[in-house]
Amino acid sequence: xxxxxxxxxxxxxxxxxxxxxxxxxxxxxxxxxxxxxxxxxxxxxxxxxxxxxxxxxxxxxxxxxxxxxxxxxxxxxxxxxxxxxxxxxxxxxxxxxxxxxxxxxxxxxxxxxxxxxxxxxxxxxxxxxxxxxxxxxxxxxxxxxxxxxxxxxxxxxxxxxxxxxxxxxxxxxxxxxxxxxxxxxxxxxxxxxxxxxxxxxxxxxxxxxxxxxxxxxxxxxxxxxxxxxxxxxxxxxxxxxxxxxxxxxxxxxxxxxxxxxxxxxxxxxxxxxxxxxxxxxxxxxxxxxxxxxxxxxxxxxx
Numbered sequence: 667x668x669x670x671x672x673x674x675x676x677x678x679x680x681x682x683x684x685x686x687x688x689x690x691x692x693x694x695x696x697x698x699x700x701x702x703x704x705x706x707x708x709x710x711x712x713x714x715x716x717x718x719x720x721x722x723x724x725x726x727x728x729x730x731x732x733x734x735x736x737x738x739x740x741x742x743x744x745x746x747x748x749x750x751x752x753x754x755x756x757x758x759x760x761x762x763x764x765x766x767x768x769x770x771x772x773x774x775x776x777x778x779x780x781x782x783x784x785x786x787x788x789x790x791x792x793x794x795x796x797x798x799x800x801x802x803x804x805x806x807x808x809x810x811x812x813x814x815x816x817x818x819x820x821x822x823x824x825x826x827x828x829x830x831x832x833x834x835x836x837x838x839x840x841x842x843x844x845x846x847x848x849x850x851x852x853x854x855x856x857x858x859x860x861x862x863x864x865x866x867x868x869x870x871x872x873x874x875x876x877x878x879x880x881x882x883x884x885x886x887x888x889x890x891x892x893x894x895x896x897x898x899x900x901x902x903x904x905x906x907x908x909x910x911x912x913x914x915x916x917x918x919x920x921x922x923x924x925x926x927x928x929x930x931x932x933x934x935x936x937x938x939x940x941x942x943x944x945x946x947x948x949x950x951x952x953x954x955x956x957x958x959x960x961x962x963x964x965x966x967x968x
Contacts, residue, residue: 669726670850677718678854684710685864692754695866702813702946707863709753711818712871715851716746722847738878738885744769745804745877749870759929763801769877770800799900800880806910807876808869809917813937815860816950818852818867820910820957821875825849827906827961828882841885848878861947879907905964909957913937 685708693709720743748765751757811817829845852875858865867875883903904911913936921928940949 669722670846673718673722673847674850674854677715677851678857680714680718681711681854681858681865684708684714685858693868695868702941703863707866709866709868709870711855711859711865712746712749712753712867712869712874715855715867716742716749716871716874719848719851720746722851723844727844727847738881741769741881742874742877746870746874749868749873752869752873759927763929766801766804767797770797802911802914803880803907804873804876806907806914807879808872809914809935810910810937811867811872812933812935813861813941813946813950814863815856816937816953817872817875818856818859819950819954821879822849822852822856823954823957823961824879824906827964828886830965831902832886861950879903902964902968905968906961908960909953 688710689708693713695703695707695709697704697706720739723739745766748757748762748769752762807817807821810820825845825848829842829849832842832845855865855867855871859867883900916936917932917934918928920934921930921932926932937949937953940952943949944952
């Protein structure tokens with residue numbers, strides 16, 4: 667408990683200090699025609715909560731560094747470094763995608779068989795599907811991070827749902843500290859990121875959170891089974907990620923049909939459409955509500 671309290675306190679105090687006293691030009695988000703905010707906002711949030719989570723994990727979760735968590739951790743460090751580089755140097759989409767494919771190799775090799783909602787796939791197609799899953803979910807949080815408090819609030823809802831799930835399974839419950847630690851590191855950021863935002867998480871935060879959601883099925887299923895010769899059932903994750911999956915596919919489809927680069931940012935996400943009609947605050951609350959209903963529906967019907 668002391669570890670969790672100190673992580674929360676350090677996260678809040680560091681963000682407060684950076685927001686009040688530090689201005690680094692390369693870590694600032696400047697307004698433009700595509701962005702909703704009208705003033706310069708620091709991109710320190712992800713640096714703080716991801717950095718603290720990785721640091722605390724290294725010191726306080728070293729007993730949990732069995733194979734699944736080791737893979738998740740190493741990949742997380744690499745995706746965090748990629749995000750920091752993107753925040754500073756504004757990387758081209760090709761370099762980001764290439765780096766993500768390299769990081770993917772830490773995970774795809776352990777896939778044996780993939781299934782969801784009763785559909786089963788061979789190892790080859792399972793690995794192929796996981797490539798699309800990994801790239802889609804990893805970038806979905808980055809795509810969702812378009813309104814104040816939206817991406818981090820939705821991620822917290824996902825994290826709470828996962829904590830409810832693992833609370834029902836002894837083999838998974840022993841790893842609940844991992845998720846509690848991440849939760850206490852990111853809650854202070856919600857305080858600074860909620861409308862009107864004072865800090866943004868940047869790619870360092872959004873890519874890491876997306877990566878965490880993408881590899882979570884491997885971590886949880888391997889933690890429970892301690893074996894790789896079984897089928898990965900992604901049904902739970904597809905259900906609870908339904909909103910970000912739908913929005914990502916919808917936007918990519920729109921860009922392709924309009925003969926636009928599918929990796930170039932635009933304002934066609936649902937949250938952009940809603941914010942144009944309802945404003946930022948009401949749109950964020952509405953999307954929170956939609957995701958909450960999706961999560962509740964899973965536990966009611968399963």
